[in-house]
Amino acid sequence: MNDIGASLALALRLITGGDPSLWHVVLLSLEVSLAAAALACLLGLPLGALVAVERFPGRRAAIVTLNALLALPSVVVGLVVYLLLSRAGPLGSLGILFTPTAIVIAQAILVMPIVAALARQFVEDGWRDYEEQLRSFGVTPLRAIPTLLWDLRYALFTVVLAGFGRAASEVGAVMIVGGNIDGVTRVMTTAIALETSKGDLPLALGLGIVLLAIVLALNAVAYAIREWSAKHHG
Amino acid sequence: MGEAMLPLEARALTVRFNGHTAIEDVSFSLDGAMPAVILGANGAGKSVLLRVLHGLIAPTSGSVTWSGANERPRAQAMVFQRPVLLRRPALANIEYALAVNGIGGAERTARAREALERVGLSHLAHRQARVLSGGEQQRLALARASALRPRVLFLDEPTSSLDPTASADVERIVGEIRAGGTAIVMTTHNLGLAKRVAGEILFLHAGRLVERAPAQSFFNHPRSPEAAAFLEGELPWSVSSPA
Ligand SMILES: Nc1ncnc2c1ncn2[C@@H]1O[C@H](COP(=O)(O)OP(=O)(O)OP(=O)(O)O)[C@@H](O)[C@H]1O
Ligand SMILES: [Mg+2]
Numbered sequence: 001m002n003d004i005g006a007s008l009a010l011a012l013r014l015i016t017g018g019d020p021s022l023w024h025v026v027l028l029s030l031e032v033s034l035a036a037a038a039l040a041c042l043l044g045l046p047l048g049a050l051v052a053v054e055r056f057p058g059r060r061a062a063i064v065t066l067n068a069l070l071a072l073p074s075v076v077v078g079l080v081v082y083l084l085l086s087r088a089g090p091l092g093s094l095g096i097l098f099t100p101t102a103i104v105i106a107q108a109i110l111v112m113p114i115v116a117a118l119a120r121q122f123v124e125d126g127w128r129d130y131e132e133q134l135r136s137f138g139v140t141p142l143r144a145i146p147t148l149l150w151d152l153r154y155a156l157f158t159v160v161l162a163g164f165g166r167a168a169s170e171v172g173a174v175m176i177v178g179g180n181i182d183g184v185t186r187v188m189t190t191a192i193a194l195e196t197s198k199g200d201l202p203l204a205l206g207l208g209i210v211l212l213a214i215v216l217a218l219n220a221v222a223y224a225i226r227e228w229s230a231k232h233h234g
Numbered sequence: 235m236g237e238a239m240l241p242l243e244a245r246a247l248t249v250r251f252n253g254h255t256a257i258e259d260v261s262f263s264l265d266g267a268m269p270a271v272i273l274g275a276n277g278a279g280k281s282v283l284l285r286v287l288h289g290l291i292a293p294t295s296g297s298v299t300w301s302g303a304n305e306r307p308r309a310q311a312m313v314f315q316r317p318v319l320l321r322r323p324a325l326a327n328i329e330y331a332l333a334v335n336g337i338g339g340a341e342r343t344a345r346a347r348e349a350l351e352r353v354g355l356s357h358l359a360h361r362q363a364r365v366l367s368g369g370e371q372q373r374l375a376l377a378r379a380s381a382l383r384p385r386v387l388f389l390d391e392p393t394s395s396l397d398p399t400a401s402a403d404v405e406r407i408v409g410e411i412r413a414g415g416t417a418i419v420m421t422t423h424n425l426g427l428a429k430r431v432a433g434e435i436l437f438l439h440a441g442r443l444v445e446r447a448p449a450q451s452f453f454n455h456p457r458s459p460e461a462a463a464f465l466e467g468e469l470p471w472s473v474s475s476p477a
Contacts, residue, residue, distance in 0.1 A: 133318035234364025
């Protein structure tokens, strides 16, 4: 077990020493995950809100589909995105397979259902409280969506963070559509997988620690925001 | 708002919630000339009736018409027994209601400020609405509804969480709103408030309109035994829910 101790020491030195290859991977991870989370929220928040407030034909089917999408195996998503973006695929002409953009797309597809499902829950609860008051003002359910998204912004921010955390910790799909190319599409998770299999434990551990720290920090921020909003906004 | 809305007519209104009858066969017509107070014990159906009139609940049977038409006119507002304030400052709450009713620009701000002023909350304009005290929230809700300059204003227990001074304030504000040409329809189980404000009384008991009378004659000579018992403070709990 001395091996692990030594690796850990080396990992900490990599982190604190500002090892450029490590920080490049970290930065790229953050960039693509942020973009993916943003994209997923852009679609997922309004979609979740829509399903929460509107009674439309096919609403049940939409809910079941969204819930099913929650359980999407990420490698299957990776495979499908790969097929779409590969040279022979329908979107092959874009030439974005094995680029960070491809990673963003795959992550966004995985994160969107999570954002939509969580948003639906929050907005549905909110709508129960707000519905009569808003309808009294003459606000239709559709028109209430931006109001609710804004009024529930602190609760929904934790949804955004959850989406970001999910994107940042994704491996399978990212490996398939990104290709784990050094300096181009190598992100924290795929680097950890690769370095571990190569036996370069210090780098793998160093990245693992950073990833863990990010996830912890996200949760701390989410908690702080809840506390703060409860105190200042009621 | 030159819309001809009144009279507001309820015809044979019945409201049931999974078999439980909240309102039964209630009919009346309001011309808005005098403040109408819907009086009754807890659970008598006052809030439900107000919601039906305001168009928030569709009656199980019967109808509500405005000046003979079925369409719900926009120039009406309601202050709920438990108002829902948006997570934004007090002033912004009023501005929101105005915005969704198509009032923008300088007029929106001016009307919102004026409404806040009227309820004595100008100094709290920029405070988050949800952290206001219960009484302040109720006054803000009143300001928000009145800023819409409705032709008819529904008030559900507008003083239930207020101290005596704030209650008196609300009564004064309601009087001002009425003087501005807004018809008032209010529920309460507060006899003092009803006596001071009401032009006429609609007394609900167990979902039924038991008595309707000018306020003075109602308080001096209630015709129904239920109303008499209610005024004596002797209405037994057990009869307040319909069989
Ligand atoms: N959405 C609902 N679903 C089921 N029952 C309801 C609903 N709303 C009201 N009721 C029932 O209808 C009856 C009348 O309720 P309502 O709120 O109108 O009473 P109220 O006269 O306003 O009483 P209070 O003085 O306590 O406000 C009650 O028995 C209540 O439980
Ligand atoms: Mg009530």
